[in-house]
Amino acid sequence: MTRIEFLRQLEGHLEVKPGSLEESQRLSELVCWDSMAAVVFIALADEQLGVTVSGDQIEQAKSVHDLLSLVRPGLV
């Protein structure tokens, strides 16, 4: 799965408009980003990419770019 494909999947699970998530966006400015969204991200990384992401790693992430960096090993 490519970065773009993963982003589109994440958008679907977070119920935001397709194409609305951009790598430069800060998580603190995303209305859809909360503790449940973090769990959705972990689930998606596990299910689609076989990558384990910890809660601590997500807490350190400041932007969409940071989130994608966490799943890089599973992306093509």
Next chain:
Amino acid sequence: MGGKKAYLAGIRHTLPERRLDNEELAAQFPGWTAEKIFEKTGIRSRRISAPGECGSDLALRAAQGLMEQLRRDPADVDYLLYCTQTPDYIVPTTACLMQHRMGLPTTCGALDFNLGCSGYIYGLGLAKALIESGQARNVLLLNADTYTKLLNPADKSVRTLFGDAAAATWIAAAEEESLVGPFTYGTDGAGLPNLLIPAGGMRRRAEPDAELISDDSGNARTVNDFYMNGAEVFNFTLRTVPDAVNRTLEKAGVSAEEVDLFVFHQANRFMLEHLRRKMRIPAEKFVLAIEETGNTISCTIPIALEAARQSGQLAPGALVMLVGFGIGYSWGATLVRWPSRPS
């Protein structure tokens, strides 16, 4: 002592009267709608114990209902196991109070054990051990918790999930093959920071003037309130649940296909559905029973069993995999052959 094999003779649960539905929660947390809460959790309402209403009050009703259903008498109980994390008192043991309230013989054994969402599995394991070692013939397992009393009203992350309940399970000795087990267990105390109430125990006494602190998601709590790190707890389940299921299957010498029904601790629908897909369990063999009661700690499995029995998903003679997991961290799994005899 006669028969020395354990079987599940019957299960009954009770819920407090007050219902907290998503509409009421949405009104308290602007930005959330009732439908959004349902989509995120799979829960439409949960039951909330009244002020002063304890888990033991619910457990008493469950036990009395079960004895009536089974045509059993308090005098038949020779061991009471009481699982709770919300006891009536710090001391004494709630099981001792229950012996007196229920009119159980003073010759019966009674103990509390402090486990959360794994407590049903551990209770069955203890009951089987007591019966099959000849120490007891009839064990009454009571699971009861009023976790909603531990939650800060301003913490929607947990108020949307948890509900109160009690369940009573009668485990009896029979001459036939054991219908409960084998068991596998797991424990990892490194989970402490992710599911706890920081203050209120002996390590750190309750702090009446504790500051209310908001997290990044807008949930507020003090050190006297229950805290859950949802992301870490989710990872914990991914690490442990599939392994516990596989170890139990291996120990029993059966394949996943031979299991008729999987009943996991009903934490939230999202987590359950993810685990189901990850473990490739067909939807028709997987119980989801969280919509009207929420996460009721160690009562979710008996509540789900009853729901599955009523819906026809659980048939007499079925081989059922039960898995409990949560605070501690603590987890366990077992296989139960659902009795053919009516209860």
